Each structure stands twice: as structure tokens, then as C-alpha cells.
Amino acid sequence: MIPELGHFALILALLMALVLAVFPMVGSLNNTPGWVAVARPAAFGQFTFLLIAFACLVNAFLVNDFSVTYVAQHGNTKLPNIYKVSAVWGAHEGSLLLWAFILGGWTLAVALFARSLPDEMLGRVLSVMGMVSIGFLSFMLFTSNPFARTFPVPTEGRDLNPLLQDFGLAIHPPMLYMGYVGLSVAFSFAIAALIGGKLDTSWARWSRPWTTVAWVFLTIGITLGSWWAYYELGWGGWWFWDPVENASFMPWLVATALIHSLAVTEKRGAFKRWTVLLALLAFSLSLLGTFLVRSGVLTSVHSFAADPARGLYILVFLCIVIGGSLALYAWRAPDVSSGGSFNVLSRETLLLGNNLLLVVITAFILLGTLAPLIYDALGWGKISVGFPWFNTMFIIFTPFLVLLMGLGPLTRWKHHDAADLLRQFRIALLVSICAGVLAALPVFKEGSAYAGLAVMLSVWLVTTLFLSLRRRLSYRRGVAAILKDFSARGSGSYYGMLLAHFGVAVFTIGVTFVTLYDIEKDIRMAPGEEVELAGYTFRFDGVESVPGPNYQADRGTIRVFRQDREITTLTPEKRTYLVQTKPMTEAGIDAGFTRDIYVSLGEALGGGSWSLRLYYKPFVRWIWLGGILIALGGILAAFDKRYRLAVNRKVMASPATPKDKLATQGQT
Amino acid sequence: MIKTVTAVLLAFGLATSVASSHAAATLESFKFTSGGDEQRFKDLIAEIRCLVCQNQSLLDSDAELAHDLRVEVYGMMQAGQADNEIIDFLVARYGDFVLYKPPVKPATYFLWFGPFVLLVIALTLLIFALRRQRRSMAEKPISATDRQQLDRILGNSGTHTDSDS
Numbered sequence: 001m002i003p004e005l006g007h008f009a010l011i012l013a014l015l016m017a018l019v020l021a022v023f024p025m026v027g028s029l030n031n032t033p034g035w036v037a038v039a040r041p042a043a044f045g046q047f048t049f050l051l052i053a054f055a056c057l058v059n060a061f062l063v064n065d066f067s068v069t070y071v072a073q074h075g076n077t078k079l080p081n082i083y084k085v086s087a088v089w090g091a092h093e094g095s096l097l098l099w100a101f102i103l104g105g106w107t108l109a110v111a112l113f114a115r116s117l118p119d120e121m122l123g124r125v126l127s128v129m130g131m132v133s134i135g136f137l138s139f140m141l142f143t144s145n146p147f148a149r150t151f152p153v154p155t156e157g158r159d160l161n162p163l164l165q166d167f168g169l170a171i172h173p174p175m176l177y178m179g180y181v182g183l184s185v186a187f188s189f190a191i192a193a194l195i196g197g198k199l200d201t202s203w204a205r206w207s208r209p210w211t212t213v214a215w216v217f218l219t220i221g222i223t224l225g226s227w228w229a230y231y232e233l234g235w236g237g238w239w240f241w242d243p244v245e246n247a248s249f250m251p252w253l254v255a256t257a258l259i260h261s262l263a264v265t266e267k268r269g270a271f272k273r274w275t276v277l278l279a280l281l282a283f284s285l286s287l288l289g290t291f292l293v294r295s296g297v298l299t300s301v302h303s304f305a306a307d308p309a310r311g312l313y314i315l316v317f318l319c320i321v322i323g324g325s326l327a328l329y330a331w332r333a334p335d336v337s338s339g340g341s342f343n344v345l346s347r348e349t350l351l352l353g354n355n356l357l358l359v360v361i362t363a364f365i366l367l368g369t370l371a372p373l374i375y376d377a378l379g380w381g382k383i384s385v386g387f388p389w390f391n392t393m394f395i396i397f398t399p400f401l402v403l404l405m406g407l408g409p410l411t412r413w414k415h416h417d418a419a420d421l422l423r424q425f426r427i428a429l430l431v432s433i434c435a436g437v438l439a440a441l442p443v444f445k446e447g448s449a450y451a452g453l454a455v456m457l458s459v460w461l462v463t464t465l466f467l468s469l470r471r472r473l474s475y476r477r478g479v480a481a482i483l484k485d486f487s488a489r490g491s492g493s494y495y496g497m498l499l500a501h502f503g504v505a506v507f508t509i510g511v512t513f514v515t516l517y518d519i520e521k522d523i524r525m526a527p528g529e530e531v532e533l534a535g536y537t538f539r540f541d542g543v544e545s546v547p548g549p550n551y552q553a554d555r556g557t558i559r560v561f562r563q564d565r566e567i568t569t570l571t572p573e574k575r576t577y578l579v580q581t582k583p584m585t586e587a588g589i590d591a592g593f594t595r596d597i598y599v600s601l602g603e604a605l606g607g608g609s610w611s612l613r614l615y616y617k618p619f620v621r622w623i624w625l626g627g628i629l630i631a632l633g634g635i636l637a638a639f640d641k642r643y644r645l646a647v648n649r650k651v652m653a654s655p656a657t658p659k660d661k662l663a664t665q666g667q668t
Numbered sequence: 669m670i671k672t673v674t675a676v677l678l679a680f681g682l683a684t685s686v687a688s689s690h691a692a693a694t695l696e697s698f699k700f701t702s703g704g705d706e707q708r709f710k711d712l713i714a715e716i717r718c719l720v721c722q723n724q725s726l727l728d729s730d731a732e733l734a735h736d737l738r739v740e741v742y743g744m745m746q747a748g749q750a751d752n753e754i755i756d757f758l759v760a761r762y763g764d765f766v767l768y769k770p771p772v773k774p775a776t777y778f779l780w781f782g783p784f785v786l787l788v789i790a791l792t793l794l795i796f797a798l799r800r801q802r803r804s805m806a807e808k809p810i811s812a813t814d815r816q817q818l819d820r821i822l823g824n825s826g827t828h829t830d831s832d833s
Contacts, residue, residue, distance in 0.1 A: 235728045242723050344798055352797065356790040364783035371779050380775055384717050386725075386768025393783050520710070 006056025020130030024123030176221030182214025223627030247289030492640030500633025507626025
């Protein structure tokens with residue numbers, strides 16, 4: 001009964017999405033306020049029904065309702081409750097439902113919180129989100145219904161993939177989807193603005209916080225995924241340029257370009273067309289990513305054909321969304337004025353340069369990801385494009401990105417005198433080159449040139465940020481004035497930028513050092529045996545069998561000493577899950593600020609001996625620390641006071657005087 | 669079975685490079701005379717694809733075929749063959765698909781030089797945009813009405829303050 005309720009709720013949600021897509025849009029085009037006013041209640045209704053559907057599926061997992069095919073395939077009575085809930089998005093149908101549910105949530109959020117928007121604009125934005133929702137809900141209902149029943153009813157479910165029975169992976173997909181789907185808000189704002197033909201700075205101001213929040217979720221999602229891969233897959237890797245990873249990285253890169261471009265459009269009125277294009281691209285890439293992953297076309301062309309209906313639907317939907325939005329862009333964008341003017345040496349130019357670099361990087365990642373498909377399709381042979389190619393390209397392109405990142409905050413809007421700029425950053429340049437040379441010098445081992453480059457770039461970022469901060473605070477005399485600056489309008493954006501860029505510096509160091517200087521040892525150890533690695537002594541104390549809720553584990557005990565002082569005891573496990581009898585590794589990790597010690601258990605080799613993999617991973621935490629800092633920076637920026645002021649002003653309905661307007665534009 | 673596993677993995681946004689087997693590969697059976705040899709072996713097999721896995725290298729895979737290939741590569745290495753000889757042998761048997769780093773040859777120029785072509789296009793666009801920008805700036809000095817309005821707003825002081833971060 002309850003699954004049918006869920007199915008029914010899903011159908012009602014689709015009908016609500018139809019109402020949402022049609023009425024406000026038509027109403028806004030022929031000036032019928034009554035039709036436009038349908039937007040808010042329809043958004044509310046759609047969300048309610050999606051919530052009901054989602055709750056029904058969660059319930060089906062919690063009560064082990066194996067008459068539902070999806071639950072029978074991915075649930076199990078012995079599954080801990082938290083993984084019963086996360087199993088909802090553990091496979092195709094359910095994760096589509098999560099997608100649709102989150103889209104409903106974002107739609108509702110826009111309806112509730114975007115109070116400063118004119119009704120007509122809000123109606124159009126919600127309407128576009130409704131159209132996207134129609135695509136997902138009908139895909140689900142017609143090809144991938146999570147509530148489909150099965151008969152005869154199995155007595156036990158086939159269990160969730162053991163890999164996914166992990167806390168990190170329970171929360172990773174919702175975060176990632178919050179990001180993917182959040183970009184639909186920026187997309188809808190852009191489409192609505194194109195339809196209305198009004199691309200002004202207020203459009204940029206409205207969509208900016210939404211885009212930043214979506215980007216923050218995407219950042220957190222990717223960071224979580226990388227962290228999960230590190231501790232769960234047993235080989236200590238954190239990024240492999242897998243197509244599935246690239247699918248999430250590409251929208252992130254374009255969204256990064258977008259939030260910077262939006263800043264220029266909001267503050268200077270420039271780059272309007274470019275910003276709109278980025279907003280369309282960012283969401284198109286998240287759709288492409290979702291669907292490339294969903295259809296399985298990347299791993300094997302044949303899996304696309306395994307379910308032709310799904311494949312065809314995906315293709316048509318992508319064509320409509322991407323093709324349609326680009327066509328609208330081509331039609332409307334030429335009418336948009338080019339906006340604020342600027343000189344060749346200005347912050348605008350640097351941001352435009354960085355934008356283009358980000359897009360070029362995205363484009364070559366797309367090229368590398370799709371190349372095996374293209375080669376196969378054109379009969380040019382089967383090739384693999386893996387981490388060596390991606391790393392080579394990434395290392396060639398990203399240093400320029402970081403160089404521009406350092407210059408940007410130091411450069412003035414509109415025009416900056418070259419001699420003055422040089423005078424400002426020459427200290428930073430000197431310091432960073434010295435630091436880079438120092439880092440490259442002492443160890444003339446392989447790859448130290450890369451270490452030098454990474455240190456130089458990071459120090460460059462940090463010193464230029466420091467210079468920028470010093471200049472900003474030099475206008476504010478005294479501690480009280482400086483403290484006041486932290487809570488001023490526009491400060492969130494500034495300090496958020498500072499924090500996020502600092503995160504990039506931290507990330508760069510982490511990536512480079514762990515790649516260059518990690519030490520790995522594959523070894524056979526008998527109980528009581530000791531081995532040394534990177535100054536640490538590892539003593540293997542044997543393996544014991546430990547039962548888990550739905551698995552049986554072999555748990556090894558390794559005590560780690562440094563100069564006869566015990567540092568930690570690691571307990572890596574090798575689990576065999578009862579239903580899906582695959583061996584899974586749980587690494588034993590001693591995390592530290594400057595290094596991780598990582599042990600994973602291999603196989604039993606008889607006589608109590610086991611094969612083990614020991615790793616010393618310097619600065620690996622800095623990778624995720626960088627990710628967290630970047631996300632925190634985004635949060636600061638998204639909750640900048642001036643967006644709240646915009647809301648207040650609308651509520652008070654006091655028309656802004658020209659003087660006010662000028663003042664806000666000057667505030668950056 | 670592999671198919672369902674694949675489907676489940678793909679169901680996840682970022683369920684990275686995982687194959688049908690997730691226990692770390694066992695490399696302890698290989699004996700090396702020097703640490704340099706061991707590193708060379710690991711670097712080599714890290715760039716060779718395990719053909720039966722989803723997206724895993726020989727270094728990381730615990731699949732049976734990966735194990736056999738590791739033994740084979742190790743044997744060739746012990747026999748004194750150079751890296752490129754080993755790679756040539758693997759390509760002759762399995763095709764370019766086995767290499768994570770595609771060889772640079774006419775068929776892959778598209779892949780290897782594509783990014784730089786993209787960069788050149790982007791730079792051209794940037795220069796084009798900047799030139800147009802400069803021209804429009806030169807063509808459109810601030811109009812008289814704008815000037816008047818600006819003066820009115822600024823209370824005729826006429827001072828222009830540069831906004832800054």
C-alpha cells in the first residue's frame with residue numbers, strides 16, 4: 001500500500017511540475033498576474049509530493065518491504081538502519097528520486113527565500129525549474145520506477161553493495177546532488193533573464209548567492225568522495241581521473257568560473273553574455289555528468305544499449321535542455337549590451353583570463369573523458385586515457401591559473417597602472433621564487449622541481465593574499481575599525497575569497513607532496529615481525545576474526561613505534577559481507593597534520609602470515625583541508641550581508657536613491 | 669554479476685575507480701634486488717590497465733588476470749627487457765587500450781594536441797574581446813547627458829573615487 005502511495009505521489013509531483021512549468025511562464029508572457037502567482041503554491045505542492053514519495057521509499061527500506069523490486073535488489077534485513085536509508089540512493093532508480101527530491105527542495109527554497117525578486121521573474125525562474133523537473137520525473141516514471149513491485153516476493157534482499165556501506169558514501173551523493181541540482185537555479189535565472197531580455201546587475205545579484213551555495217555543496221561533495229576513495233578502496237589513492245570523478249569535476253570548474261564572472265557582472269556590469277553562457281554550461285555539464293554516469297555509456301558502450309529506452313530518453317532530454325538553452329542564448333544574447341568597460345590591465349581582464357583558462361581545462365577534461373568513446377565510435381581503435389595524460393595536461397595548465405589568482409585580488413577594477421601593480425606584487429614575486437628554489441634545492445631527488453613549482457605557487461598565493469589584506473586594512477585605522485570591517489557589507493565576499501584562495505594554496509601543497517614523496521611498502525609479515533618505513537617501526541601482532549552486523553571481519557593489529565615510543569595501534573580489516581560475498585578492505589589510518597600512516601590488509605598467506613601494504617603519506621590531509629577551506633570561503637561569500645540588505649530593502653519597499661545605488665556599486 | 673556491480677557503482681556520483689574486487693593487490697611475492705627496480709616495476713604497472721576491471725591499474729587490481737600480467741611483466745623485467753620493450757609487447761597483445769598513457773602517434777594527435785588548440789582558441793577569443801573592448805572605450809566617451817547626471821549625483825564635486833576591493 002505505502003509503495004503505491006509513493007508511486008501516486010510521484011505522479012502528482014509530475015502533474016505539479018507541469019503546472020509549474022506552464023502557468024507562470026505563459027502568465028508572465030501575456031501579463032496575467034493570476035497565472036504567475038501559481039508558481040509559489042505549485043512549487044510547494046511539488047515539494048510536498050516528492051517528500052511523500054521519498055519518505056515512502058525510505059519506509060520501504062526500513063520495514064524491509066522486498067515486494068518492491070528496488071528494495072529487494074539493494075536492501076537487506078541485517079543492514080544497519082543508517083545504510084537502509086542511504087540505500088535509497090544506492091542505485092539508479094533511487095538516486096533519480098533523490099535528484100528529483102533535491103530539485104523540488106531547491107525550487108521550494110527559491111520560492112520561499114527569493115522575496116526580493118519581482119513576481120514575473122520569480123515565476124519564470126520557478127517555471128524553468130519545473131521544466132527540468134518534468135524531465136526527471138517522467139524519466140523516472142516511464143523508465144525507472146523505484147516503486148515497481150516484484151512477484152514472488154523474495155524473503156531476503158540482495159543487500160547494498162558493501163562498498164557503499166560507509167558513512168562517507170552515505171552522505172556523499174546527497175551533497176554532490178545538492179551541488180549538481182543547485183546549479184539548476186543559476187541555469188533557471190539565466191534562462192528567465194534571457195526570456196525577459198533583461199540582463200542587468202540585479203539579475204547577477206539575485207543569482208549570485210544561490211550559485212555560490214550550489215558551488216559550496218559541489219565542493220563538499222567532491223571532497224567527501226575523494227576522502228572516501230582514500231580510506232575505503234585500500235590503495236590510498238584520492239583521485240584517479242575516473243570518468244565518474246571527471247563528471248563531477250567539470251561542473252565544478254565551470255561553476256568556479258561562473259561565480260567569478262557573476263562577481264564582475266554584479267559589480268561592474270561587464271561580461272553579461274559570458275556569465276549567462278557559463279550558467280547554461282555549468283548546469284548542462286552537471287546534466288551531462290549525471291547522465292553519462294547513469295547510462296553507463298562511459299564504461300562500456302554496450303551498457304547504453306542494455307536498456308535502449310533509458311538511453312534514448314537521456315539523449316533526447318539532453319538535446320532539448322542543452323540545445324534549447326543554447327538556441328535561446330544565440331537568439332537573445334546579441335541584444336544584450338556589453339556593459340561596463342575596462343582597460344587591458346584591470347581586474348576584469350584577469351578574471352576573464354582565468355575564466356577562459358577554467359573553461360579550457362574543463363574542455364580538455366571533457367576531451368580526455370570522451371576520447372575513448374569518440375575513438376571507438378569513429379573506428380579509430382580502442383584507447384584508454386588515464387591519469388598520466390590528465391596529470392600532464394593539468395600540470396601544464398593550472399600554474400597559469402594560480403599565477404592569475406594571485407594577481408587578481410591585487411589589481412583594481414577598470415584600470416590599473418602597470419608600474420604600480422608591479423611595485424605591489426614584486427615582494428610577493430621575490431618571496432615566492434625564493435621559497436620555490438629553496439624547496440627544490442635541498443633534495444635533488446626525482447620530481448623536486450615539481451615540489452619547487454608547487455611551493456612557489458602556494459607561497460605566491462599566500463603572499464599576494466596577504467598584500468591584498470594589508471592594503472584593505474590600511475584604510476581602516478585602529479583595531480575597532482578593523483573589527484568593524486569584518487562585519488561590514490561586502491566583507492563576506494572578500495574574506496570568503498581570501499579563505500577559498502588560501503584553501504587552493506593548501507590543496508596544492510598537499511597534492512604535490514603526497515604525490516612526490518609518499519612511500520609505499522608491500523610486505524609479507526608473520527605475527528611479531530617488525531618492519532621499518534620512513535622512520536616508523538611497524539609491528540604486526542597477527543589477525544583475529546571479528547563479527548560485524550552483516551559481515552565477518554579479519555582484523556589485523558599493527559602497532560606503530562617511532563624511536564621506541566608507541567605512536568598508535570592500527571586495526572585494518574578485511575571484511576567479507578554475508579550476502580554479497582566480496583572481500584572489502586578497511587584501511588587502518590593514523591591521521592596527522594603533516595603525514596598519514598596507512599595500513600591495509602592483503603591476504604592470508606598461511607601460518608598466521610599476511611600480506612600487508614604500508615604507506616607513509618606526507619601532507620595528504622592538506623588535500624581535504626584545502627577542500628574544506630574552499631567550501632568555508634564559499635559559505636562566507638554566500639552569506640554576505642549585502643544580500644540580506646537587498647532583501648530588507650525590498651521588504652521595506654523603500655526605493656533606492658541614485659546615490660545609494662552608486663554607493664552599493666562602488667562597494668565591492 | 670559484474671554487470672550488477674558495475675551498475676551499482678555507476679549509480680554513485682563519484683564511486684571512483686573500483687573494480688570487481690576491492691582487496692588491495694598483493695605484490696609481496698616479487699623480489700627485487702634494489703629499491704630502484706621495485707619503484708620502476710610499480711611505476712610501470714601503475715600505467716597499465718587491468719583489462720577485466722572497471723578502471724583499475726595492474727598495480728591496484730586484485731583480479732586474476734591482473735595477477736598473471738604482473739607476473740609476466742616481472743618476468744620480462746628480470747630478463748633484462750627495457751620498459752618500452754615490455755610496453756610494446758603488451759600493446760601488440762592487447763592494443764593501445766592497455767595503456768593509461770596513450771602513445772603519441774598521428775591517430776592520437778587529436779588527444780595530445782587538442783588541449784593546446786583549445787588554449788590557442790581561448791587566447792584568440794580573449795585578445796579579440798579585449799581589442800573590441802578597447803575600441804568601444806575609445807569610441808564611446810562619456811556622453812554629455814551622462815556627465816550631467818553624474819555631476820548632479822556627485823553634487824557637482826566632480827571628484828571620481830576609485831573603488832577598490
